[in-house]
Amino acid sequence: MGAAPAANAEFAVSASFVAPAEGNSTLWILVPTFHSLREAPLSIETPASTPKPPSQHELALMIWLAVTPTLLVINLALGPVLAVLPVVPRTIVVVTIAVPIVIYAVMPTLHRLRRRLLARRTA
Numbered sequence: 001m002g003a004a005p006a007a008n009a010e011f012a013v014s015a016s017f018v019a020p021a022e023g024n025s026t027l028w029i030l031v032p033t034f035h036s037l038r039e040a041p042l043s044i045e046t047p048a049s050t051p052k053p054p055s056q057h058e059l060a061l062m063i064w065l066a067v068t069p070t071l072l073v074i075n076l077a078l079g080p081v082l083a084v085l086p087v088v089p090r091t092i093v094v095v096t097i098a099v100p101i102v103i104y105a106v107m108p109t110l111h112r113l114r115r116r117l118l119a120r121r122t123a
Contacts, residue, residue, distance in 0.1 A: 051118045054111075062114070066106040070098050 054062060074094050082090045 051111045051115055054114065058114070062107065063102075065111060066102045067098070070101050070106060074098055 053122055069093065077092070078097075082093060084091070
């Protein structure tokens with residue numbers, strides 16, 4: 001079990017992400033910051049330019065917009081090749097191809113598009 005924080009603690013720790021190094025867009029660094037309790041931030045502040053996360057309905061629409069065309073293209077491209085497989089292995093192959101495409105390519109693109117649309121709406 002972890003120890004409970006001491007009642008007479010004199011510092012607090014917060015963390016923030018630091019932008020990636022030049023030329024490395026995938027590595028974000030989490031940097032801890034120590035604060036005196038007298039100087040500790042009272043709340044987490046988000047920049048005004050950061051949009052709210054998508055609502056449940058917006059996220060459902062974004063997922064549908066990502067998954068439907070991806071599955072359609074995969075089935076049109078690989079349909080004749082996969083037709084010889086039974087349904088379960090065929091589904092596993094299609095999902096194994098579709099999930100990385102949706103997660104790493106389509107959804108980030110849709111999130112960027114959503115941010116741009118929200119920025120235009122507020123500007």
